[in-house]
Amino acid sequence: MSDVIRAVGLVKTYGEIHALDGLDLAVPEGTVTALLGPNGAGKTTAVRILATVLDADDGFAEVAGIDVRKDPNAVRSRIGLSGQFAAVDEYLTGYENLDMVGQLYGLRRRPSRDRARELLDTFGLADAADRPVKTYSGGMRRRLDLAGALVAHPPVLFLDEPTTGLDPRSRTDLWEVINELVKAGSTLLLTTQYLEEADRLADDIVVIDHGKAIAQGTADQLKGRVGGERVEIVVAADADLAAARTLLQELAGGEVVVDEHTRRLTAPVSGGAGVLMEALRRLDALGIAVIDIALRRPTLEDVFLTLTGHSTDEDGALPGTGARTER
Amino acid sequence: MAKTFRDGAIVAKRNLIKIKRVPELLVFTTLSPIMFILLFAYVFGSAINVPGVGYREFLIPGIFAQTVIFGATITGAGLAEDMQKGIIERFRSLPMSRSAVLVGRTGSDVLNNIIVIVVMSLTGLVVGWRIHTSVLEAVAGFLLLLLFAYAVSWIMAWVGLLVPSPEVVQQASFIVIFPLTFVANTFVPTNGFPGPLRAIANWNPVSSVTQAARDLFGNTSPLLPSPDDWSLQHPVVYTLIWIGILLAIFIPLAGRQYRRAASR
Numbered sequence: 001m002s003d004v005i006r007a008v009g010l011v012k013t014y015g016e017i018h019a020l021d022g023l024d025l026a027v028p029e030g031t032v033t034a035l036l037g038p039n040g041a042g043k044t045t046a047v048r049i050l051a052t053v054l055d056a057d058d059g060f061a062e063v064a065g066i067d068v069r070k071d072p073n074a075v076r077s078r079i080g081l082s083g084q085f086a087a088v089d090e091y092l093t094g095y096e097n098l099d100m101v102g103q104l105y106g107l108r109r110r111p112s113r114d115r116a117r118e119l120l121d122t123f124g125l126a127d128a129a130d131r132p133v134k135t136y137s138g139g140m141r142r143r144l145d146l147a148g149a150l151v152a153h154p155p156v157l158f159l160d161e162p163t164t165g166l167d168p169r170s171r172t173d174l175w176e177v178i179n180e181l182v183k184a185g186s187t188l189l190l191t192t193q194y195l196e197e198a199d200r201l202a203d204d205i206v207v208i209d210h211g212k213a214i215a216q217g218t219a220d221q222l223k224g225r226v227g228g229e230r231v232e233i234v235v236a237a238d239a240d241l242a243a244a245r246t247l248l249q250e251l252a253g254g255e256v257v258v259d260e261h262t263r264r265l266t267a268p269v270s271g272g273a274g275v276l277m278e279a280l281r282r283l284d285a286l287g288i289a290v291i292d293i294a295l296r297r298p299t300l301e302d303v304f305l306t307l308t309g310h311s312t313d314e315d316g317a318l319p320g321t322g323a324r325t326e327r
Numbered sequence: 328m329a330k331t332f333r334d335g336a337i338v339a340k341r342n343l344i345k346i347k348r349v350p351e352l353l354v355f356t357t358l359s360p361i362m363f364i365l366l367f368a369y370v371f372g373s374a375i376n377v378p379g380v381g382y383r384e385f386l387i388p389g390i391f392a393q394t395v396i397f398g399a400t401i402t403g404a405g406l407a408e409d410m411q412k413g414i415i416e417r418f419r420s421l422p423m424s425r426s427a428v429l430v431g432r433t434g435s436d437v438l439n440n441i442i443v444i445v446v447m448s449l450t451g452l453v454v455g456w457r458i459h460t461s462v463l464e465a466v467a468g469f470l471l472l473l474l475f476a477y478a479v480s481w482i483m484a485w486v487g488l489l490v491p492s493p494e495v496v497q498q499a500s501f502i503v504i505f506p507l508t509f510v511a512n513t514f515v516p517t518n519g520f521p522g523p524l525r526a527i528a529n530w531n532p533v534s535s536v537t538q539a540a541r542d543l544f545g546n547t548s549p550l551l552p553s554p555d556d557w558s559l560q561h562p563v564v565y566t567l568i569w570i571g572i573l574l575a576i577f578i579p580l581a582g583r584q585y586r587r588a589a590s591r
C-alpha cells in the first residue's frame with residue numbers, strides 16, 4: 001500500500017511561534033489517520049498545508065502523489081476539506097452552498113444539483129435545505145461544511161475536528177458516513193480532541209505537540225507504551241490513606257500514586273482481576289472503607305497525558321499559544 | 328481563461344444572491360445618491376449659477392461619477408467580509424481558477440453599479456436632467472462611467488484584501504473618495520478654484536470622466552467652455568488612459584494580495 005498523504009519536515013512559523021516544527025506524516029491509501037494533540041499543537045496548520053490552503057515555510061508535502069506546492073490545483077481536485085471553522089456562505093441557502101461548491105469542482109449543472117440534494121439528505125439537512133444558512137444552528141453549519149467536503153467524491157479527505165459542536169446523534173451519524181467512505185476506498189486524515197473518536201475511527205494515531213509528531217501507532221500500540229493495567233482505589237476517610245498506600249504498595253509493580261485531595265490511590269499492577277480481589281480482601285481485613293475500586297486499562301487519555309505532559313481538556317488559550325477564536 | 332470566466336460567473340452569482348437576501352444593501356446604495364441629487368439640486372443649486380446650463384443638468388453627470396466610485400467600495404467591503412468569515416478558506420481548497428474570486432466580485436459589482444445608475448438616471452429625469460445627444464453617445468457615456476468604476480473597484484479589491492475588516496474599507500475609502508470627488512468639476516465648475524487646486528482638479532480623472540459624461544450626454548454649453556488643460560479637452564481619451572493604468576497596476580496587485588491574504 002502506498003502513502004496517499006505524505007509530509008516530510010513541514011515547518012511553519014508565525015513570528016515567534018513555531019506552529020509546525022518539522023512534522024513528518026504518512027497516511028497509507030484507504031486508511032484513517034487521526035492527528036491528536038493539545039490546543040495549539042499545530043493540527044490545523046498541518047491540515048491546511050496538506051489541503052493547499054496554506055504554504056509551508058519549509059518541508060515537503062505530497063497528496064495522491066502530487067506535490068502540494070508545485071501543482072495545488074491538481075491536488076485540490078482530489079481532496080475534500082472541512083476546516084475547523086465552518087466555511088459556508090451565510091447568505092446562501094444550504095442547497096445553494098453545496099451547488100456552488102459542486103460547480104466550482106467542475107461538476108455539470110444537473111449532477112451538481114443532484115449531489116447537493118443527496119448530501120443534504122445524508123446530513124439530515126433536507127428540511128433546512130432552502131433556508132439561508134444565517135438561520136442555521138452551529139451544528140447544522142458544521143454538517144453543511146462537512147457535506148461540502150464530500151461533494152465531488154474526493155478520494156482524499158481532510159476533516160479538522162469534524163465532530164466538534166455536533167450532538168451525540170449527529171456524531172454517530174457522521175462516524176457512520178466516515179466508515180462507509182473508508183470502506184469505499186477513501187483516505188482520511190482527521191484531527192480530533194475526542195480520544196474515543198480516534199480510538200474508534202482511526203487505524204493510526206499520530207500524536208503531535210509543539211508542531212512535531214511525538215508518537216505514532218494504533219490505539220493499542222500507544223496504550224502499550226504507557227504500560228499495563230492499574231488498580232484505582234478511592235478510600236472513604238483521609239485517615240486510611242497511609243494504611244491503604246502501604247497495603248497497595250505490596251501488590252504494585254511500581255510506584256503508588258496518591259491524590260490526597262480526592263483520596264484516590266493508583267497503582268500499576270500485573271495480574272489483573274486476581275490482584276484486585278487480593279487488594280479488596282486486605283482492605284476488608286484492615287477495616288478500611290472503600291468508596292470505589294476498579295481495575296483500569298490505560299486509555300488514550302493516559303497516553304496523551306504521558307506523552308504530552310498535559311491533558312486534552314487543558315485550555316490552550318494561554319498567553320503565547322494564542323489559540324484562534326471563532327471567526 | 329474560459330475557466331476563469333466560468334468560475335468567476337459562479338462567484339458573481341453568489342454575490343448577487345446576497346443582494347437578493349439583503350435587499351437593504353441595495354436600498355441604501357441607491358438611496359444615498361438620490362439624497363445627494365436632491366440635496367445638491369435644491370440646496371446648493373439654489374445658490375450656484377452655471378452659465379449656459381441649468382445647475383441640475385450640470386450636476387447629474389458629476390453625481391453619476393461620484394456614486395459609481397463610491398459603489399466600488401462594495402467590492403472592497405465584500406472581499407474583506409469574505410476573508411473575515413472564512414468562505415475564502417473553502418474557495419482556496421477548491422480546484423477553481425485562481426482569479427475567479429476577484430473576477431467574480433468585480434464583475435458582480437458592475438451589475439450593482441448598473442442598477443444604481445438606472446435609479447439615478449430616473450431621479451435625474453424627475454428633477455429636470457435630460458440627455459440631448461444620440462442614443463449611441465449616451466450609451467458611450469454610461470459605458471465610460473461603468474468602465475471607470477470597474478477600474479476603481481480593482482483598487483478597492485486590493486484595499487479590501489489589505490485591511491482586516493469591512494468596516495475599515497468603508498472608513499478608509501471615505502477619506503480618499505470624498506476629496507477625490509470634491510476636488511474636481513463634479514459639483515461646481517473649477518474656474519473659480521485657487522490656482523494649484525484648479526490644476527489638481529483639472530487633471531483629476533474624476534473631472535475627466537465627469538466632463539466626458541457631460542459631453543456625451545450634451546449637458547454642456549458654449550457659454551461654459553471646458554478648461555484648456557489637455558485632460559479636459561480630450562476627456563474620453565484621458566479617462567481611458569487612466570482606466571488602462573489603474574487596471575494594469577491593480578489587477579496584478581490585487582491578485583497578489585489575494586494569494587497572500589488567503590494563505591495567512
Ligand SMILES: Nc1ncnc2c1ncn2[C@@H]1O[C@H](COP(=O)(O)OP(=O)(O)OP(=O)(O)O)[C@@H](O)[C@H]1O
Pocket residue numbers: 014017018019037038039040041042043044045046084316320321322323324591
Ligand atoms: N494565522 C496565524 N497567525 C499567528 N499564529 C497562528 C496562526 N495560525 C496558527 N497560529 C499559531 O500556530 C500554532 C498552531 O496552531 P493550530 O491552529 O495549528 O493548532 P491546533 O493544533 O489546530 O489547535 P486547536 O486544537 O486549538 O485547534 C498556535 O500556537 C497558533 O497560535
Ligand SMILES: [Mg+2]
Pocket residue numbers: 043044045084160
Ligand atoms: Mg485546530
